[in-house]
Amino acid sequence: MALNLQGKKAIVAEVNEAANGALSAVVADSRGVTVGAITALRKEARANGVWMKVVRNTLAKRALEGTDFECLSDSFVGPSLIAFSSEHPGAAARIFSDFAKKNEKFELKTAAFEGNVVDAAMLATLPTYDEAVARLMSAMKEASAGKLCKTIEAVRVQKEEQAA
Template structure:
């Protein structure tokens, strides 16, 4: 029986480790004090954004983090900790958890791993202010389009002026 329990723990550590490796953004948060309704609402928001939200035993999650070389996270695995894994957008878990924590003070951002770099609470909150990737791409495309549009308007104005002088 004891051997089987150990195998289950090892499999769970491997599962957490794989999720941490696959995710572009991993955010740790203290969730104790949320009501069932609040937790359900948070989970729905995260799920809608493509973020996986889990609660694991701290010892298992910490072991997985240490196996990946994130020993500095040990100080953050104190008390009940949830983990949000963002696979598509590295800023999504931080943004959603930070926004939710503004109305639900019991939810506290603790730390994160974003593209292999460890972020403390303050860096996670800064990361939360970064717009989604789609918004950043739209802004970039808009900044490319503006000078071209102005150039086209200038060419049209020159053409119109030449036509009016000819007439």
């Protein structure tokens, strides 16, 4: 479908706006994936605060100029699907990784976080906010239980010394 200049400017502005409000970005190649599968992916992405769009490479490069995701410019070769995570840095990478496991034709190209190209698999394994809080609470709970055990042991040793 041919786009006029206004249409191209609108796409560049839309992608640029999404990039400026995003925490991370992921670029993938969706050649050979069925429309139904991509529709399901879009639905899951929307539910997790991920903005995604198939964008022409030249328009994507222009849209990312001056943003934290300018480092992704080299990855725009062939058909590209770009996704921006606005709520959690690993959301788009996690969704795309899970989708790639189910659809072998779907290929993750690259990911970016805080202006640097990063491994998409690493980004996908980042814990969510709730998971990180749960891990922290678990560690704090274990530490306090350890202190309690040490205190009880110290009291026991002290009583044994007094008894002797």
